[in-house]
Amino acid sequence: MKGHLFMAGAFALGIAAFSASASAQDYPKDTVTLITHSSVGGGSDVFLRELSKYLSSALGANVIVENVTGGSGANALARLASAPADGSIFYATTPTFIYTSLLSNPEATYKDLEPVVNVFTDPEVIYTAADSPYDSLQAVIDHAKAERGTWGAANPASLERQLLERLKTAAGAENAAIVTHEGGGDMMINVLNGTLDVGVGEVQEVKSQLEAKQIRVLATFSDEKLETLPDVPTVKSLGYDVVARKFRGIAGPKGLPADVIAAWEKAIPEVLDNPEYKAAYTASDLRPDFIPHAEYGPFIQSFAAETEAFLKQSGVIK
Amino acid sequence: MDTLAQSIQILFTTPAILMASVGVAWGILGGALPGLSPSITMALLLPFTYALDPTSAIILLASTYVGAEYGGSIPAILIRTPGTNAAAATVIDGYEMNRKGKAGLALGISLYSGVIGSLFGLVMLVVLSEPLARIALSFRPPSYFALGILGLSVIVTLSGGSLVKGMIAGIFGLMVATVGTDPVTGGNRFTFGTAELLGGIEPVLVMVGLFAVSELLVQATQKDAPIRVESKARIQFPGWKLAKRLLPSQMIGNVVGTFEGIMPGAGGTVASFIAYNEAKRWSRHKEEFGKGSPEGIAAPETANNTVSATAIIPLLAFGIPGSNSTAVLLGGFLIHGITVGPMIFVKSAAVVHGLYGGLLVASIAQLAIGMAMMGPCIWLVNRPRAYLNAFIFALIFSGVFSIHQSLFDLGLVLAAGVVGFIMRLLNIPFLPTVLGLVLGFLVESNYRRALVISGGDHSIFVTDPISLGFLTVATLFVLGSVGKPFFAKMRKPRLS
Numbered sequence: 001m002k003g004h005l006f007m008a009g010a011f012a013l014g015i016a017a018f019s020a021s022a023s024a025q026d027y028p029k030d031t032v033t034l035i036t037h038s039s040v041g042g043g044s045d046v047f048l049r050e051l052s053k054y055l056s057s058a059l060g061a062n063v064i065v066e067n068v069t070g071g072s073g074a075n076a077l078a079r080l081a082s083a084p085a086d087g088s089i090f091y092a093t094t095p096t097f098i099y100t101s102l103l104s105n106p107e108a109t110y111k112d113l114e115p116v117v118n119v120f121t122d123p124e125v126i127y128t129a130a131d132s133p134y135d136s137l138q139a140v141i142d143h144a145k146a147e148r149g150t151w152g153a154a155n156p157a158s159l160e161r162q163l164l165e166r167l168k169t170a171a172g173a174e175n176a177a178i179v180t181h182e183g184g185g186d187m188m189i190n191v192l193n194g195t196l197d198v199g200v201g202e203v204q205e206v207k208s209q210l211e212a213k214q215i216r217v218l219a220t221f222s223d224e225k226l227e228t229l230p231d232v233p234t235v236k237s238l239g240y241d242v243v244a245r246k247f248r249g250i251a252g253p254k255g256l257p258a259d260v261i262a263a264w265e266k267a268i269p270e271v272l273d274n275p276e277y278k279a280a281y282t283a284s285d286l287r288p289d290f291i292p293h294a295e296y297g298p299f300i301q302s303f304a305a306e307t308e309a310f311l312k313q314s315g316v317i318k
Numbered sequence: 319m320d321t322l323a324q325s326i327q328i329l330f331t332t333p334a335i336l337m338a339s340v341g342v343a344w345g346i347l348g349g350a351l352p353g354l355s356p357s358i359t360m361a362l363l364l365p366f367t368y369a370l371d372p373t374s375a376i377i378l379l380a381s382t383y384v385g386a387e388y389g390g391s392i393p394a395i396l397i398r399t400p401g402t403n404a405a406a407a408t409v410i411d412g413y414e415m416n417r418k419g420k421a422g423l424a425l426g427i428s429l430y431s432g433v434i435g436s437l438f439g440l441v442m443l444v445v446l447s448e449p450l451a452r453i454a455l456s457f458r459p460p461s462y463f464a465l466g467i468l469g470l471s472v473i474v475t476l477s478g479g480s481l482v483k484g485m486i487a488g489i490f491g492l493m494v495a496t497v498g499t500d501p502v503t504g505g506n507r508f509t510f511g512t513a514e515l516l517g518g519i520e521p522v523l524v525m526v527g528l529f530a531v532s533e534l535l536v537q538a539t540q541k542d543a544p545i546r547v548e549s550k551a552r553i554q555f556p557g558w559k560l561a562k563r564l565l566p567s568q569m570i571g572n573v574v575g576t577f578e579g580i581m582p583g584a585g586g587t588v589a590s591f592i593a594y595n596e597a598k599r600w601s602r603h604k605e606e607f608g609k610g611s612p613e614g615i616a617a618p619e620t621a622n623n624t625v626s627a628t629a630i631i632p633l634l635a636f637g638i639p640g641s642n643s644t645a646v647l648l649g650g651f652l653i654h655g656i657t658v659g660p661m662i663f664v665k666s667a668a669v670v671h672g673l674y675g676g677l678l679v680a681s682i683a684q685l686a687i688g689m690a691m692m693g694p695c696i697w698l699v700n701r702p703r704a705y706l707n708a709f710i711f712a713l714i715f716s717g718v719f720s721i722h723q724s725l726f727d728l729g730l731v732l733a734a735g736v737v738g739f740i741m742r743l744l745n746i747p748f749l750p751t752v753l754g755l756v757l758g759f760l761v762e763s764n765y766r767r768a769l770v771i772s773g774g775d776h777s778i779f780v781t782d783p784i785s786l787g788f789l790t791v792a793t794l795f796v797l798g799s800v801g802k803p804f805f806a807k808m809r810k811p812r813l814s
Binding site for chain 1: 361364368455456457458459499500501502503504505506509511512514516517649652653655657658662723724759763767770771773
């Protein structure tokens with residue numbers, strides 16, 4: 001038994017030596033650290049840990065995940081902004097890092113980070129209870145126009161609320177009250193018991209209720225129909241121009257060298273094509289949405305500008 | 319029956335017994351360290367569950383929850399500092415019993431009440447998972463508001479001597495609860511531009527400061543602390559007669575714990591206080607409460623351990639975590655790619671049955687492991703005060719720091735400690751502050767949310783039947799407690 005272990009160890013060392021010599025250029029580093037503001041088991045954490053399994057071989061480096069929680073992401077932002085721009089440390093972007101930058105006054109904001117590439121988007125859908133009288137988004141909007149509508153968003157300063165406010169304006173549904181909550185679970189109860197007409201959430205979040213046939217999805221805010229829900233129309237196709245891309249990507253410290261960015265632009269599409277990974281992320285309703293570096297910076301900028309305008313308009317910030 | 323057979327079978331096919339025992343031991347340790355809440359104790363284990371199979375991982379986490387709810391009572395009794403929020407009610411009589419030299423008995427009562435609570439909670443979890451969770455589903459924002467008001471009404475009986483001081487303490491707690499993000503508009507309130515305050519002030523930090531730090535400050539002002547635990551104190555289980563006396567209060571704990579566990583947002587802390595209060599109301603020895611009543615330990619400790627099992631009910635039935643601890647448990651499920659919700663009973667039945675079996679082992683292991691860990695705990699409190707205080711101080715601060723690695727949190731704890739010290743000097747009780755802090759956000763956000771839904775019409779609070787029921791009970795409760803002296807006065811002349 002001991003002999004076996006020794007052999008296995010020697011073999012592993014050999015492989016390690018081989019892979020080290022194979023990647024004898026400047027980048028990648030031996031170890032790449034991916035930082036998330038989410039705690040262990042949270043959305044971004046699961047995203048990074050799944051990704052890191054496949055990224056290690058694609059990037060030719062040891063990829064580890066570190067949770068820097070607290071301050072709604074401000075701590076993680078500060079850590080990244082002061083880290084060396086040598087490609088050894090990255091951050092998992094989500095709309096949270098924009099919201100935190102705009103809402104509070106953190107020492108480092110999204111402007112201090114360099115967006116690298118985007119990996120996924122989480123589709124946002126609008127749903128209602130299975131036994132509710134609404135069979136389409138139009139029925140919900142008509143009800144809100146004629147009488148009174150109650151539309152639920154998980155958090156007050158969130159993309160979900162922003163989407164509902166935009167839909168309300170686009171549809172001219174002035175009697176729709178947008179009810180905010182302390183998270184998706186809270187809101188789900190109120191949709192299920194009929195307090196709310198509809199709620200907005202990520203497909204992943206509402207999956208278990210969907211499988212149990214407790215809710216029905218009326219429309220999706222994605223730009224195209226969803227593979228897993230082919231019968232669900234997009235909000236845009238129903239005549240309301242409200243589209244969201246809730247992004248999940250990678251950002252690093254400012255001033256990343258070109259070879260680092262090139263390595264990521266090569267690695268991410270490669271990982272996304274990995275059949276094993278594809279099966280895993282398709283099952284959890286993540287849509288691959290690779291955005292190369294040249295487009296990702298402007299994408300984040302416009303997302304931030306739109307969010308800032310919304311937060312100002314709704315009186316959250318001045 | 320099928321469930322039972324499968325649960326027992328799973329016990330022998332996975333290292334469930336080992337996982338449950340490790341979970342309970344770690345839970346007791348974490349629960350006993352002031353500053354480490356059950357959810358944090360569980361969260362510290364999460365990274366290690368990646369390597370386990372799903373059933374083992376879930377058993378480990380759920381058992382940690384069971385152990386932590388019991389562990390919280392150890393420092394509550396021994397050093398007047400609740401190790402967990404839910405053990406705050408145990409401090410009242412537990413510490414008084416300790417002062418009377420009955421620490422061993424107090425710990426024994428807490429332990430076996432905890433075991434009763436866990437076992438009862440487990441039965442409820444298995445039997446009621448689906449039917450009872452429907453009650454939680456019919457809770458609307460006005461119902462939650464009324465639930466919070468009912469919780470706050472307990473302040474009337476927690477105030478001790480002066481109702482005015484109790485109100486001051488309670489309102490202070492409510493004020494602290496407004497710090498953070500506005501629940502409706504999302505704007506910042508009293509955050510002074512710091513990102514650390516965006517999420518509000520965590521009750522656990524304030525509690526550690528109020529209870530633990532202020533106690534250390536008080537002890538530092540005393541020349542030689544006269545309080546010493548009997549060095550021979552050993553864990554001691556109550557005799558038959560006392561056990562019979564405790565039974566009603568444990569039943570109250572079971573029932574309260576079941577209801578509070580099922581209702582998201584309520585949790586072990588509220589359950590303990592309500593159970594304490596109800597046990598006092600129905601007790602034949604009311605006068606002993608606050609002076610070292612064994613029932614005052616049995617009721618809250620049964621309640622919070624019951625919650626550790628029943629809180630899982632809404633998680634399994636809806637995928638909705640009702641507390642921080644069950645949110646961490648949900649994280650454990652998600653890590654292993656299990657979607658939690660009604661379909662879990664079909665798609666991942668093995669994990670659910672494993673969870674039931676594991677909790678059974680944990681409840682029983684709690685007794686043995688609890689006793690084994692008691693010796694070291696009692697030895698610890700018999701060390702010279704100065705050493706002990708320094709040790710506790712280090713423990714508290716390392717515990718608090720481990721939550722977010724934040725120096726800001728340490729400052730917050732110290733500030734709360736100074737506030738607590740001043741409150742002690744002025745004889746203002748802490749418990750109303752804690753209640754205000756825990757319930758303030760629930761009350762405020764649901765009040766405002768209900769009004770957004772109704773379009774500003776306050777009648778929503780009486781047209782919602784659950785809300786009406788809670789508000790009525792709360793009103794009667796306050797009138798009954800406040801009015802008591804008046805009723806007594808009215809009766810006296812008639813008697814004489």
